[in-house]
Amino acid sequence: MQFDYPKIFKSHRATGYDDFVRAYIPFYEHIMALLPKLIAQAIPEGNRPILVAGCGTGNELLALATAHPEWQLEGIDPSPEMITQARHKLTAYSRVRLANGYVSDLPLGACYGAVTLLFVLHFIPDDGAKLSLLRDVAKRMLPGAPLVLLDIFGRPAELSANLEVLKLMMPPAADPAVVAERLRTLPNRIKYIPERRLATLLEDAGFSAPQRFFQAAIYGGWIAYRKVSLRTSC
Numbered sequence: 001m002q003f004d005y006p007k008i009f010k011s012h013r014a015t016g017y018d019d020f021v022r023a024y025i026p027f028y029e030h031i032m033a034l035l036p037k038l039i040a041q042a043i044p045e046g047n048r049p050i051l052v053a054g055c056g057t058g059n060e061l062l063a064l065a066t067a068h069p070e071w072q073l074e075g076i077d078p079s080p081e082m083i084t085q086a087r088h089k090l091t092a093y094s095r096v097r098l099a100n101g102y103v104s105d106l107p108l109g110a111c112y113g114a115v116t117l118l119f120v121l122h123f124i125p126d127d128g129a130k131l132s133l134l135r136d137v138a139k140r141m142l143p144g145a146p147l148v149l150l151d152i153f154g155r156p157a158e159l160s161a162n163l164e165v166l167k168l169m170m171p172p173a174a175d176p177a178v179v180a181e182r183l184r185t186l187p188n189r190i191k192y193i194p195e196r197r198l199a200t201l202l203e204d205a206g207f208s209a210p211q212r213f214f215q216a217a218i219y220g221g222w223i224a225y226r227k228v229s230l231r232t233s234c
Ligand SMILES: C[S@@+](CC[C@H](N)C(=O)[O-])C[C@H]1O[C@@H](n2cnc3c(N)ncnc32)[C@H](O)[C@@H]1O
Pocket: 003, 005, 006, 009, 021, 053, 054, 055, 056, 057, 058, 059, 060, 076, 077, 078, 079, 082, 101, 102, 103, 104, 117, 118, 119, 120, 133
């Protein structure tokens, strides 16, 4: 089942995305700066294309392309409006390939050397759809290749305690009433899961146990590697 992302990430959700992430994901720029280093240490050879799955407005692609002009980069996103913004942002980087679609639309023989999936999985229901996306990713990766994930996570009590911490991280200019309403409704909008469940999904999709490299408030970051034993065309 495909989640209807084009409908969610359209109009102001797409055009206002970059402003939104900078307010509600306070360390977003630090993660973008860390990402190329994290991938570089995980793929010593780096001669295979890297996929940014759910590339949105192209921020990860820009960070990776700037830090490593030699990398072959591909981005895919089902929202036409997000991809349009990514195209504008990346006009100077003609070697970055962008596609409007789902990971499942990509050829099985793509054999990516690394994949990033940042702030995507937490929008997808855990009714088989999260697992299906992770499997679609795993099938297109080289054995041993790293997957970098960032998501809102936790058990319900953990999430609500960490939402209070996130409130303390909001920029001073943010309207407290807007912030309070957005954070109050977040648990109903986001398909967050505990870390243990994420580990199970990754295992079932053909990845190693995830290593958490980051946490701030409700957000976690993990790196997992595609198992060598997984049978695919790569
Ligand atoms: C919150 S945005 C994150 C964008 C970007 N990764 C970032 O960190 O700024 C989530 C994006 O995932 C995309 N998406 C959702 N399901 C997807 C799928 N199955 N394959 C690829 N992208 C998907 C959405 O269209 C949306 O642009």
